[in-house]
Amino acid sequence: MRIAHTPAEIRRQLKSLRASKTIAFVPTMGCLHAGHMSLIRKAKQLADIVVVSIYVNPLQFGPNEDLDNYPRTFDADAKLCADAGVDFLFNPATLYPASGPKITLKATQLSEHLCGKARPGHFDGVVTVVNILFNIVQPDIALFGEKDWQQLAIIRRMVSDLQMAVEVLGVETVREPDGLAMSSRNRYLSETDRNRAVALSKALRAMQQLATAGESDIGVLKDRANAILAAADISAEYLDVRNPNSLKNKNRLNSRPARAFIAARVGSARLIDNIPLHQTEESQ
Structure with missing residues (x-):
């Protein structure tokens, strides 16, 4: 497994593969669990190359949310990815300019329901970072968990509205033995x-x-x-x-x-x- 820490590095690593290989992408914020592993297994079934990203995206956290305390477990996550047969792991320090992004995407309508009411701006941060990641990795397929169904629906709509050349697939929620959704x-x-x-x-x-x-x-x-x-x-x-x-x-x-x-x-x-x-x- 190759690990890249900058957009230029992962682009360079993937450039020669695009003509002959299909690329599946699993974006994550790390702290990987069995739910993420199910996405990776599905990605390996569908594509020649599997890319996983680990990036805790500050744009999707509100001022009173858990950005600072969000669990960061890169070494353990990297081992899980390597053991699962991931080909490339993308772990950027940041995806935004030091002065902050001046151009972002905005999600409407689908973002106004459910979690959007309690987390204003959250889905704007989600579509902005996923758009950036899609631009960097340029995958053929991207996989997301169905536990975050609203996020999945919004990303599907973003891909449709912006004519993106990527197929977005949802993967069934993985649960603990007693039924609790893994998170x-x-x-x-x-x-x-x-x-x-x-x-x-x-x-x-x-x-x-x-x-x-x-x-x-x-x-x-x-x-x-x-x-x-x-x-x-x-x-x-x-x-x-x-x-x-x-x-x-x-x-x-x-x-x-x-x-x-x-x-x-x-x-x-x-x-x-x-x-x-x-x-x-x-x-x-």
């Missing part, structure tokens, strides 16, 4: 909070079970989910059923597709998760 922020959880946090996935599964059984009243689904959260002393920041493509609210499950989304603070960690409401549905 780098899970390490913030105390043992007690970790036990409480599983209520998020249990609430979503309960909604899915009701929908699969034929319940179309979203209020009934949300009441069942909120009861599970209340039993764990968790109050949802949001608990919504949305169209997975437009992210618009659905009032009844009278048409497919539909996806349930949740965000909640458990202890010091803000956790998110989502699930399709009909198990037979493919990812949209």
Whole structure:
């Protein structure tokens, strides 16, 4: 595995490969876990060359968020990547000028729902850095986890709107044995909070079970989910059923597709998760 620390270096390393090899790209902020490894495994199945980036992007953190404390575990991450057969690891110190970027991208509409309400500017930072990374790596395929579904939907729209020559693929959320969605922020959880946090996935599964059984009243689904959260002393920041493509609210499950989304603070960690409401549905 080759490690690059500057855009010029990774461009130089990849230049001679583009004509004859397909390149798959997995952008990350590091602190890699089994969810990231699933993206890498999928990338290796789909392309000749796999590039992983590790960059904690300051533009997507708000002033009161965890940028300074976000876990940085490069040595362990690099070993995981090497063991997984990653070909190139891109770990830049920064992607922005010392004076800060003067030109950035802005996400609209899709960014105004769900996490966008609580994290203003977050998705502007996401699309800006992903655009920069796509420009540097120039991948044929880019893979993102479905746990961050809103991010996935926004990046797909960015690629479509800006006519980017990259295929964006979502990969199913990897979960702990008890159902908790894997996340780098899970390490913030105390043992007690970790036990409480599983209520998020249990609430979503309960909604899915009701929908699969034929319940179309979203209020009934949300009441069942909120009861599970209340039993764990968790109050949802949001608990919504949305169209997975437009992210618009659905009032009844009278048409497919539909996806349930949740965000909640458990202890010091803000956790998110989502699930399709009909198990037979493919990812949209």
